[in-house]
Each structure stands twice: as structure tokens, then as C-alpha cells.
Amino acid sequence: MRQRLVVVGGDAAGMSAASQARRGRGPDELEIVAFERGAATSYSACGIPYWIGGVVEDRESLIARHPEEFRERQDIDARIHHEVVAIDTTSRTVTVRDLVAGRERDESYDQLLIATGATPLRPPIPGIDAEGVLGVQTLDDGERVLAELQERQPRTAVVIGAGYIGLEMAEAMIQRGLEVHVVTRDACPMATVDADIGERIAAAMRGMGIHLHLGAEVESIRTDAQGRVEAVVTADGDLACDLAVLGTGARPFSDLGAEAGLPVGTSGGLVVDRRMRTPVEDVWAAGDCVETFHRVSQRPVAIALGTIANKQGRVAGINLGGGYATFPGVLGTAVTKVCGLEIARTGLGESEAHEAGFDPVTTVVESSTRAGYYPGAGRITMKVIAERDTARLLGAQVVGDEGAAKRIDVFAVALWNGMAVDDLLNVDLSYAPPFSPVWDPVLIAARKATQAVEAARG
Amino acid sequence: MRQRLVVVGGDAAGMSAASQARRGRGPDELEIVAFERGAATSYSACGIPYWIGGVVEDRESLIARHPEEFRERQDIDARIHHEVVAIDTTSRTVTVRDLVAGRERDESYDQLLIATGATPLRPPIPGIDAEGVLGVQTLDDGERVLAELQERQPRTAVVIGAGYIGLEMAEAMIQRGLEVHVVTRDACPMATVDADIGERIAAAMRGMGIHLHLGAEVESIRTDAQGRVEAVVTADGDLACDLAVLGTGARPFSDLGAEAGLPVGTSGGLVVDRRMRTPVEDVWAAGDCVETFHRVSQRPVAIALGTIANKQGRVAGINLGGGYATFPGVLGTAVTKVCGLEIARTGLGESEAHEAGFDPVTTVVESSTRAGYYPGAGRITMKVIAERDTARLLGAQVVGDEGAAKRIDVFAVALWNGMAVDDLLNVDLSYAPPFSPVWDPVLIAARKATQAVEAARG
Numbered sequence: 001m002r003q004r005l006v007v008v009g010g011d012a013a014g015m016s017a018a019s020q021a022r023r024g025r026g027p028d029e030l031e032i033v034a035f036e037r038g039a040a041t042s043y044s045a046c047g048i049p050y051w052i053g054g055v056v057e058d059r060e061s062l063i064a065r066h067p068e069e070f071r072e073r074q075d076i077d078a079r080i081h082h083e084v085v086a087i088d089t090t091s092r093t094v095t096v097r098d099l100v101a102g103r104e105r106d107e108s109y110d111q112l113l114i115a116t117g118a119t120p121l122r123p124p125i126p127g128i129d130a131e132g133v134l135g136v137q138t139l140d141d142g143e144r145v146l147a148e149l150q151e152r153q154p155r156t157a158v159v160i161g162a163g164y165i166g167l168e169m170a171e172a173m174i175q176r177g178l179e180v181h182v183v184t185r186d187a188c189p190m191a192t193v194d195a196d197i198g199e200r201i202a203a204a205m206r207g208m209g210i211h212l213h214l215g216a217e218v219e220s221i222r223t224d225a226q227g228r229v230e231a232v233v234t235a236d237g238d239l240a241c242d243l244a245v246l247g248t249g250a251r252p253f254s255d256l257g258a259e260a261g262l263p264v265g266t267s268g269g270l271v272v273d274r275r276m277r278t279p280v281e282d283v284w285a286a287g288d289c290v291e292t293f294h295r296v297s298q299r300p301v302a303i304a305l306g307t308i309a310n311k312q313g314r315v316a317g318i319n320l321g322g323g324y325a326t327f328p329g330v331l332g333t334a335v336t337k338v339c340g341l342e343i344a345r346t347g348l349g350e351s352e353a354h355e356a357g358f359d360p361v362t363t364v365v366e367s368s369t370r371a372g373y374y375p376g377a378g379r380i381t382m383k384v385i386a387e388r389d390t391a392r393l394l395g396a397q398v399v400g401d402e403g404a405a406k407r408i409d410v411f412a413v414a415l416w417n418g419m420a421v422d423d424l425l426n427v428d429l430s431y432a433p434p435f436s437p438v439w440d441p442v443l444i445a446a447r448k449a450t451q452a453v454e455a456a457r458g
Numbered sequence: 459m460r461q462r463l464v465v466v467g468g469d470a471a472g473m474s475a476a477s478q479a480r481r482g483r484g485p486d487e488l489e490i491v492a493f494e495r496g497a498a499t500s501y502s503a504c505g506i507p508y509w510i511g512g513v514v515e516d517r518e519s520l521i522a523r524h525p526e527e528f529r530e531r532q533d534i535d536a537r538i539h540h541e542v543v544a545i546d547t548t549s550r551t552v553t554v555r556d557l558v559a560g561r562e563r564d565e566s567y568d569q570l571l572i573a574t575g576a577t578p579l580r581p582p583i584p585g586i587d588a589e590g591v592l593g594v595q596t597l598d599d600g601e602r603v604l605a606e607l608q609e610r611q612p613r614t615a616v617v618i619g620a621g622y623i624g625l626e627m628a629e630a631m632i633q634r635g636l637e638v639h640v641v642t643r644d645a646c647p648m649a650t651v652d653a654d655i656g657e658r659i660a661a662a663m664r665g666m667g668i669h670l671h672l673g674a675e676v677e678s679i680r681t682d683a684q685g686r687v688e689a690v691v692t693a694d695g696d697l698a699c700d701l702a703v704l705g706t707g708a709r710p711f712s713d714l715g716a717e718a719g720l721p722v723g724t725s726g727g728l729v730v731d732r733r734m735r736t737p738v739e740d741v742w743a744a745g746d747c748v749e750t751f752h753r754v755s756q757r758p759v760a761i762a763l764g765t766i767a768n769k770q771g772r773v774a775g776i777n778l779g780g781g782y783a784t785f786p787g788v789l790g791t792a793v794t795k796v797c798g799l800e801i802a803r804t805g806l807g808e809s810e811a812h813e814a815g816f817d818p819v820t821t822v823v824e825s826s827t828r829a830g831y832y833p834g835a836g837r838i839t840m841k842v843i844a845e846r847d848t849a850r851l852l853g854a855q856v857v858g859d860e861g862a863a864k865r866i867d868v869f870a871v872a873l874w875n876g877m878a879v880d881d882l883l884n885v886d887l888s889y890a891p892p893f894s895p896v897w898d899p900v901l902i903a904a905r906k907a908t909q910a911v912e913a914a915r916g
Contacts, residue, residue, distance in 0.1 A: 012896070047831060047891045056891075061831035164890075295886075306896045307889035328884050335888035344888050373505060373519035406864065406894070409887045413871035416885050426786050427874050428753075429867045430793035430802050431765035432622075433505045433514075436864070438470070438764045 003030050005320055006094055006109035008084045008256065010036025011043065012306045013287025014115030015065065016313025017320060018076045024321015027075040033107065034076060035096055037083035040139055041067055046306050048142045049165065052149075053172030059139055087112065087260035089280050111282050111320055114257045114270065115313065118250035118288035118304035123160070127221025132229035133244045136169060145245070149176055154242030156181070158232040160218055162189035166247030167338040170210055173245070174339065181239050183213040183232060192334065193397045194349045196364060197383055200399050204341045213239065252289045252302045265291040269302035274326040276316035284320065286312035293329035296347045296394055296415060297356040303330060332395075333412045335405045342405035346412045347395025350385050359388045361456045363449040367441040369403040371433035380404040380441050384411075384421065384449040391420040391453045396445070410442045421449040461488050463778055464552055464567035466542045466714065468494025469501065470764050471745025472573030473523065474771025475778060476534045482779015485533040491565065492534060493554055495541035498597055499525050504764050506600045507623065510607075511630030517597055545570065545718035547738050569740050569778055572715045572728065573771065576708035576746035576762035581618070585679025590687035591702045594627060603703070607634055612700030614639070616690040618676055620647035624705030625796040628668055631703070632797065639697050641671040641690060650792065651855045652807045654822060655841055658857050662799045671697065710747045710760045723749040727760035732784040734774040742778065744770035751787035754805045754852055754873060755814035761788060790853075791870045793863045800863035804870040805853025808843050817846045819914045821907040825899040827861040829891035838862040838899050842869075842879060842907040849878040849911045854903070868900045879907040 005021060007014045018032050034041070042064040050056040067078040085104070086095040093106045120137045122128055132148065135141045148154065157173040159166050162184035173180045182189065182205070188198025189205060189212065205212055216234040221244060224230045231238040252269035254262075262278050262285070263271045269291030272278055276286045287309035291300040308330055318325035333346040353360035363384045370377040378401025385395040396411035398404055414424050425446035431438055439447070463479060465472045476490050492499070500522040508514040528534040543562070544553040551564045578595045580586055590606065593599045606612065615631040617624050620642035631638045640647065640663070646656025647663060647670065663670055674692040679702065682688045689696040710727035712720075720736050720743070721729045727749030730736055734744045745767035749758040766788055776783035791804040811818035821842045828835035836859025843853040854869035856862055872882050883904035889896055897905070 044829065044831070044891065044896070046889070046896070047829060050832060050891055055833060056831050305889065307898075308886070310896055311884055328881070329886075331886040333886040333888045335890045335893050337890070337892055346886070346888070371502065371505060373502070373514050374508060375513060403864075406861075406888065407867075409865075409868045409898070409900075410871055412887055413868055413875070413877075413882075413885055417871070417875035417877065419871075419875065423786070424871075426769055427871055428766070428787075428789040428791045428804070429870055430791045430804070430864065431504070431763065432793045432795070433502065433508055434795055435793050435800075438502070438504070438768055440765075440867070442867075 002028065003110040004108065005030055005032045005111045005113065006107060007032065007034035007113045007115060008094065009115035009117055009287070010034045010041040010078050010080065011045070011115070011117055012309035013313035013316070014113060015042045015070065015078070016310050017113050017115065017286055017317035018070070019074060020314050020317025021320040022074045022076060024318065024323050032076045034070070034078040035082040035084050036078065036080045037099060038138055038140070039080055041065060041070065041078050041080060043139055044306065045137065048136050048139070049168035049172045051142055052136065052145050052169070053175040055175065059142065062139065084256065087256060089260055089283055112284065113316055113320065114283065114285040114289060115287045116253045116256050116289045119253040120246060120250050121248045122246060123218060123248055125218055125220050127223055127229070130221050130223045130229045131227055132242070133221055133246065135246045136165060137250070148243055152242060155179060156241045157243040157245060158183060158239050158241040159245045159247050160232065161247035161249060162186065163191065163247060163249050164334065164336045165249070167336055169245045169247050170205070171338050174208070174210070181211040181213060181241065183216050183218060183234055183239065185215065185217045187215050190343060193343065193345050194351060194383060197381070197397045197399055200381060201341065201343060205338060208339050250288070250304045252291065252304070254289050257285060257289065265300045267291040267300045267302035275319045276312055276327060284316050286316040292327065295329040295331055297352065299356065301330065301332065303332060305334065331412055331415050333408060335408060337405065340401065342398070342400055342402065344398045344405040344408035345396070346408050347393070347415045348385060349395055349397065353385050353394045358394055360385045360394055361388050361449070361453050363445065363452040365445045365448045367444050368437055369401060369441070370435065371437050374433045378402055378404060380407070382441055382445040384445045386421045386449045386453050388453060388456050391422050391450060393419055393421050393424060407442055421446045421453065425450055460486065461568040462566065463488055463490045463569045463571065464565060465490065465492035465571045465573060466552065467573035467575055467745070468492045468499035468536050468538065469503070469573070469575060470767035471771035471774070472571060473500045473528065473536070474768050475571050475573065475744055475775035476528070477532060478772050478775025479778040480532045480534060482776065482781050490534045492528070492536040493540040493542050494536065494538045495557060496596055496598070497538055499523060499528065499536050499538060501597055502764065503595065506594050506597070507626035507630045509600055510594065510603050510627070511633040513633065517600065520597065542714065545714060547718055547741055550740070570742065571774055571778065572741065572743040572747060573745045574711045574714050574747045577711040578704060578708050579706045580704065581676060581706055583676055583678050585681055585687070588679050588681045588687045589685055590700070591679055591704065593704045594623060595708070606701055610700060613637060614699045615701040615703060616641060616697045616699040617703045617705050618690065619705035619707060620644065621649065621705060621707050622792065622794045623707070625794055627703045627705050628663070629796050632666065632668070639669040639671060639699065641674050641676060641692055641697060643673065643675045645673050648801060651801065651803050652809060652841065655839070655855045655857055658839060659799065659801060663796060666797050708746070708762045710749065710762070712747050715743060715747065723758045725749040725758050725760035733777045734770055734785060742774050744774040750785065753787040753789055755810065757814065759788065759790065761790060763792065789870055789873050791866060793866060795863065798859065800856070800858055800860065802856045802863040802866035803854070804866050805851065805873045806843060807853055807855065811843050811852045816852055818843045818852055819846050819907070819911050821903065821910040823903045823906045825902050826895055827859060827899070828893065829895050832891045836860055836862060838865070840899055840903040842903045844879045844907045844911050846911060846914050849880050849908060851877055851879050851882060865900055879904045879911065883908055
């Protein structure tokens with residue numbers, strides 16, 4: 001009997017799952033319908049700051065695949081401007097609002113995949129909804145920022161938040177020729193790395209001419225007579241601006257699932273098992289809206305990141321297509337850059353390691369991206385966190401010049417396999433002068449971490 | 459009682475070992491003397507092609523540490539222009555020739571480390587010793603090539619051999635403005651990668667204007683009346699040139715140890731145990747002159763590479779300093795570039811996997827170094843070799859634009875840990891548009907390899 005799969009959310013997790021399910025089951029076996037409330041399927045939200053900064057040419061480049069392509073190539077019925085507003089797991093129906101026609105109707109499902117993504121955090125402060133205060137979550141948000149840049153020729157922008165999106169938007173605004181202020185309540189930019197690495201990022205950002213306001217809580221948005229932002233008001237003082245950008249992070253948009261009675265975990269994400277099933281029969285969830293397993297802390301985490309959403313969508317889709325796959329968890333790997341500075345992390349930071357109950361030993365090592373004598377050798381700082389008693393790698397952080405950040409992947413694979421730093425230091429990594437010093441920075445860091453662990457054991 | 463450590467060979471392995479031994483045992487416990495027949499200690503042989511090409515400014519930059527520094531900082535007596543010509547393991551002495559004074563004397567040891575490196579292979583053809591036929595193994599070799607370039611203003615160079623050194627010398631000669639011919643008996647450049655990857659390298663090299671002569675055995679060197687090279691004679695015809703460069707590889711220089719009765723393995727390198735001990739008491743060996751264990755094929759191999767020599771020197775030095783360390787083997791990882799083309803490999807190639815007795819399934823995948831829409835996204839081709847029955851990764855090869863080659867390290871760590879490709883595809887690698895597509899090329903390759911293995915199992 002032909003079954004019907006309904007996918008709620010037409011971006012990374014949802015459409016990966018739909019495509020993968022189709023590979024397992026043809027149109028005779030499985031009807032696939034995907035509802036997306038926005039104007040596009042399968043777009044790269046991560047690319048929006050680069051589009052705003054003018055590095056990526058147009059909106060279209062950020063769209064990996066259109067609804068028509070899903071229909072024609074895979075017989076997947078992807079409907080944009082369709083919002084699922086309620087789920088009834090008893091009658092196995094979803095209520096869908098056609099945002100263009102303004103109508104609602106119920107649609108039945110045999111299998112349901114919730115892939116509703118994340119929703120940006122908007123600090124609950126007076127004036128947050130003023131004109132000229134802009135988010136950068138969706139393609140439409142991106143259009144809005146670009147329109148403001150073109151029509152108003154702003155000269156000063158305040159970026160609220162100094163996480164990945166905050167930093168990427170600071171870079172974008174600099175590329176657009178604006179004076180840029182970044183304000184955060186945290187003591188350092190990039191709260192996802194440890195403070196000692198954050199301080200290096202702060203110094204580099206100031207060197208780029210970015211005005212950095214650290215430990216500064218935003219109290220309100222001050223507006224002019226027309227209701228438009230004219231300053232971001234902080235405990236530290238008012239930051240006059242023509243534009244304010246919200247880079248304050250996101251939380252799992254688990255609300256729709258929660259309202260249908262699905263359990264939400266401590267991280268705020270929907271609870272799923274290894275195959276991406278919720279506890280309710282035939283209801284699955286994947287992507288930014290779920291919580292997942294952190295392989296080092298062994299705790300649930302919610303991480304909004306396209307690469308994880310794609311992998312989880314693949315796993316859900318294989319299972320929905322009649323196959324078998326499990327999602328093995330995450331390491332919290334992430335990478336970003338702000339102008340010439342590359343930043344990356346994986347596993348646990350020093351403070352996270354303590355929180356998770358580990359006894360960590362940390363090492364910070366400076367080295368070089370290429371042989372010291374080879375032109376273009378850049379600086380690279382690596383922090384390694386290892387467990388005192390076992391020398392097991394717990395995490396790593398990298399900050400440096402071009403060629404620095406992607407080296408985090410070596411640590412990621414080592415972490416994935418539970419390697420100790422004294423094993424890692426011997427790994428046969430590639431070497432030639434244009435690519436690394438004879439001891440690759442990762443190996444130098446592992447060697448120093450080994451010495452630090454030995455010294456700490458006394 | 460104070461012991462005496464004699465080190466034979468003052469480059470990567472020898473001086474790493476000496477330094478490390480000194481950390482374990484101070485000058486009161488251990489006297490350390492190192493004999494080096496050349497003019498420099500601890501220099502980067504791998505950097506010589508870049509110095510010749512003018513990318514690296516001078517000879518001095520390639521020297522990591524001078525004898526004076528070893529003496530002053532670590533009380534290590536490093537003597538250049540001193541060649542050990544014989545070892546007597548019964549009387550525990552070495553015969554040392556002072557190459558400047560022309561004298562020989564015996565020196566006693568309590569512990570001996572043989573780190574005599576590799577010696578270039580010189581094809582036994584008529585004219586090989588003619589003027590203008592140059593090797594690039596030592597700093598003095600480099601000086602000689604540079605002198606020829608300056609004094610003779612050659613217009614055409616023939617590089618004999620298309621391995622790492624051959625390719626790097628081809629790049630160097632192009633950078634010096636010469637017309638470059640590369641001749642090799644192999645069907646493809648880079649015999650250390652599989653033919654399908656080699657063909658891509660050949661095409662790219664021809665695109666750079668390099669004249670590539672494949673499957674062409676060199677028969678002789680034709681000289682002029684003054685005994686200077688005027689052509690490289692091959693079965694394919696004569697290649698007229700002003701300069702010929704030998705890039706025909708190297709073999710372990712195990713001769714000195716062998717003459718002293720130490721066993722030599724099938725690879726041509728001295729046989730050592732996990733701690734870098736030869737079977738003769740108190741005689742150790744490390745670096746290019748030894749044979750080591752390949753972790754995937756589980757066979758002995760001899761690989762002349764600074765990064766391995768440094769690691770082995772460290773292990774020998776820890777043991778000589780009273781500590782405990784073992785060398786865990788190699789993966790055969792290597793990286794190089796020829797102009798804009800990056801090339802890397804790790805583990806076993808397809809043919810090597812067959813030779814080692816595996817039943818391999820291979821996959822070749824094209825992808826992109828960055829998100830497709832991000833400027834500067836380069837092409838990258840990855841070949842993955844996996845075991846049919848277990849999906850275990852056996853090896854990988856990469857060829858591509860800038861940012862491609864260093865990704866081999868991710869495969870190297872995966873190989874080190876014996877990962878299967880269906881586990882590797884889920885690893886939480888870093889992603890942001892300037893750094894990779896949302897599925898990193900390594901993950902795409904692992905995913906396709908997983909599909910290939912499943913298909914091959916039928």
C-alpha cells in the first residue's frame with residue numbers, strides 16, 4: 001500500500017530526508033509532500049552573511065534546489081509558502097496554512113518528519129522591533145538588509161552579539177564600507193571558545209578597526225521620531241547607528257512538535273532516538289529543531305548547523321526509505337572567520353570540560369601554517385584540552401591566519417575515535433614546506449599537550 | 459657513570475634524537491657527540507627545490523639549527539665535515555674521518571645512533587656524471603644548481619624522474635623561466651598514486667606548459683666536447699637541454715650499518731624494533747636509513763621523509779634519555795604540489811591494496827574546496843580505497859586546487875584508527891561556506907565510497 005510521508009520544513013534536514021527516502025522507495029510506494037513556510041527550499045542560511053557582504057553575488061546562488069527540481073527529478077511535492085501550524089498525532093494529520101491564498105486545510109500522513117529548524121533569539125528589549133533592526137536568518141531577511149544598504153547608504157552599523165553570525169555580519173558590514181560596532185554581554189567575542197582564545201580574537205578584531213564593546217548588556221534600542229533605530233543603548237553608553245543587526249544566536253524551533261505533545265529535552269530540542277524517531281510512532285524529527293548527543297560530554301545538545309542537519313536528514317531519510325541508519329552524535333565542531341582571522345573549535349572547551357566532570361589539562365601552542373621559511377607562512381594558535389589521567393583528547397580550538405582553521409578537522413577525527421594526545425602526536429600527517437612545518441601544528445600541539453599531561457600528573 | 463652517545467648523521471633523525479636524549483639526561487649523565495659529513499646540521503632537504511626556485515630566499519633559511527646552537531644550548535657536540543666511515547660494534551667504536559683535516563680517528567661509544575639518511579638513486583646510464591647533470595639532495599647540491607642557473611643562464615632543463623622531487627624541480631625550473639621537460643619511465647607522473655589520478659596530474663602539468671615524456675626510459679646523457687650535458691637520450695628521442703636534474707628518488711643509506719653487520723630488511727632499510735633499537739645491543743637507528751612498519755599493509759617499508767625522521771628521532775631520543783617511547787608505524791602519507799596543482803596520498807593505493815592482499819573497492823569523487831557559491835572555490839578530486847567486506851578505509855588520494863591537499867590528513871587520522879568509510883561519513887567536520895561545502899569533500903567521498911562498497915557486495 002502506498003504510504004504518505006509529510007515533511008515539515010523544506011531546508012537542509014527536511015529535503016535531505018525527502019531525497020534520501022525517495023532513493024529507498026519509489027513514487028509507487030511512497031508519496032512525499034514537503035511544506036515550507038518560506039519562499040525557498042534547500043537554501044544555505046550559512047551563506048547569507050556572505051551575500052550581504054557582497055562576496056556571494058545573489059540570492060539565487062544560495063539556493064541548492066528549487067521545488068520544481070524536487071518535483072521533476074524525484075517526484076517530491078515541495079510546497080513553499082505553506083506553513084504547518086498544528087500536528088495531530090492521533091488522527092495523523094497536520095494543519096497547513098497556505099500563506100499566499102490565506103487558507104488552511106488538513107493533510108494526512110503515514111509518516112511525519114519534523115524539520116522546523118531553529119528560530120533566532122531576539123533579546124526582549126524595548127525597541128527591538130524598530131525599523132532598521134534586522135535579523136539575518138532567512139533569505140528574506142537578507143533581502144531586507146541589502147535593501148537598507150542600498151536605499152539608506154548607512155554609515156554605521158551595530159552588530160548585537162559576537163557569535164558566529166555576529167562575527168560574519170561584522171565582516172559583511174566592513175566589506176560594505178560601514179563603521180562597525182560589535183556589542184556583546186560576554187567578556188569576549190565567540191563565547192563558544194575559551195576566554196584565552198577569545199582574547200586573541202578580540203585583539204585581532206580591534207586590529208581590523210572593529211569597535212568591540214565587551215561585557216556590555218544591550219538595554220534598549222533608541223528610535224527617532226519615525227520609529228527608526230538611531231542608537232543601541234548599552235550600560236556602557238549609547239552606540240549611535242544607522243542600522244542594527246541581530247546576531248544573537250538561535251534556539252531549536254521545537255514549538256510545533258511540543259504543542260503536539262512531543263517531548264522536548266533540556267537543550268530545548270525535540271527528543272529523538274538514534275534513528276531520528278521521536279517517541280510517538282511514525283513521527284520523526286531532524287535538524288536544528290532536535291537535540292542530539294555530544295560524543296565527548298555524553299550530554300544532549302542542540303546545535304544549529306547545516307552540516308549536522310544534512311547528516312541527520314540523510315539518516316532519517318534512509319530509515320524512512322526502508323533502510324537502516326543511525327546518527328552517531330556530534331563533537332560541537334564549528335569554524336568561522338572574521339576578515340583575515342580564522343577561528344575553529346571541536347569537542348569541549350576548558351570550561352565545558354570542567355562542567356562535564358572531566359579533570360582537564362590545557363596547552364596553548366603557537367606555530368606556523370607552513371614551513372617557517374616558506375612565503376605566506378601564517379600564524380596559528382592551537383589550544384588542546386586533554387584529560388589528565390588518560391591523556392585522552394577532549395577538545396581543541398584554533399585561531400590564526402589563512403590555512404589555520406580547517407586543521408580542526410584532524411582533531412575532530414581524533415576525538416571521534418577517542419584518541420589520546422600521546423597517540424595523536426605520532427600520526428602520519430602530510431608534510432611538505434608549502435603545506436606545513438615538518439611537525440604539523442596539530443602534532444606540535446599534541447606533543448606539547450602530552451608533556452603538559454605528564455607534568456600535571458607529577 | 460657518565461655514558462657517551464655517538465650520533466652518526468646530523469640531520470632530522472639524528473639531531474632530534476640528540477636533543478630529546480639531552481632532555482632526559484643532563485651533561486653529567488650523558489655526553490652527546492654527533493658527526494655529520496656535510497656542511498650543516500638540521501637542515502630542510504625538502505626545502506631545497508623551493509630555494510632553487512627562488513621561493514625561499516637563501517640557504518640559511520633552510521637550516522633549523524647550527525652546530526654552535528646545539529653546543530651552547532644543549533651541550534651537544536655536533537661536528538660537521540666529519541664522516542663516520544666504519545662502525546665496530548664489538549669494540550664499540552666508530553672510525554671518523556675529518557673531511558677538512560683529512561685525518562681519521564676512532565671514537566668510542568656506549569650508545570650509538572645511526573641516522574645516515576637516504577642516498578639519491580642515480581640511474582646507471584652513460585654520461586650520468588657529466589657536467590650539468592645535477593642532484594638536489596644536499597644544500598651543496600642546491601648551491602651547484604643555483605650557480606649553474608646564474609652563470610650559464612640555461613634555457614632548457616630536463617628533469618629525470620616524476621616523483622615528488624621531480625615535480626618540485628619542474629616547478630622550480632618554471633619559476634626560473636626555463637623550458638622544462640620531465641621524463642619518466644612510468645606511464646604517469648607520481649607513481650606513488652594510482653594511474654587514474656596520475657592521468658589528471660599529467661593533464662594539469664601539460665596545461666602548465668611542462669613537456670611530459672611518459673613511459674620513456676633514459677638511455678644515456680649525451681655530452682659536448684667539453685664533457686657537458688647537451689641532451690638526455692631516451693627511447694623516444696633526444697631531449698636537448700642546457701641542464702639535467704635528477705629527481706629519481708632515494709634509497710635508505712643503510713650501507714654503513716650493513717657493513718657493521720646490522721641486518722637490512724627487504725625494503726633496503728636497517729631493521730629496528732618499536733623503540734628504534736637494532737638487534738645489536740646499544741645500537742639504535744632512525745630516519746631515512748631504517749625500514750618501518752606500514753600500518754595498513756602491515757609490511758616493512760622505507761620512506762624518506764623528514765616528518766617520519768623527526769618522529770623516529772624523537773622516539774629514539776626519549777629511549778636514549780632513559781624514557782620509554784615506541785614508534786607506531788606509518789601510513790605512507792605524502793603531499794606535494796606542482797605550480798597550482800596540489801597532490802596528496804595516504805594509506806594504500808588501489809594497486810597497492812591488491813598487492814597487500816586486500817579486496818578493494820574504489821571511488822573517485824569530484825567536489826569543491828569551498829561552498830560552490832563562495833569565491834575561490836577550487837576543484838578537488840578524491841579517490842577512496844575501501845575494503846569490500848568490511849568497508850574499512852584502506853587509503854585515499856587527493857588532487858586539486860589550493861586548499862585540496864591538506865584534507866588528506868583527515869583520511870590519515872581515520873586510517874590510523876582503522877575507521878570504516880560508513881563511520882567516516884558521519885564525522886562532525888567543520889563547515890562554513892569559506893571553508894567547505896556543507897558536506898565536506900572528505901565526507902562526500904566517504905559517502906560515495908560507502909555506496910560503492912554496498913553496491914559491490916551486491
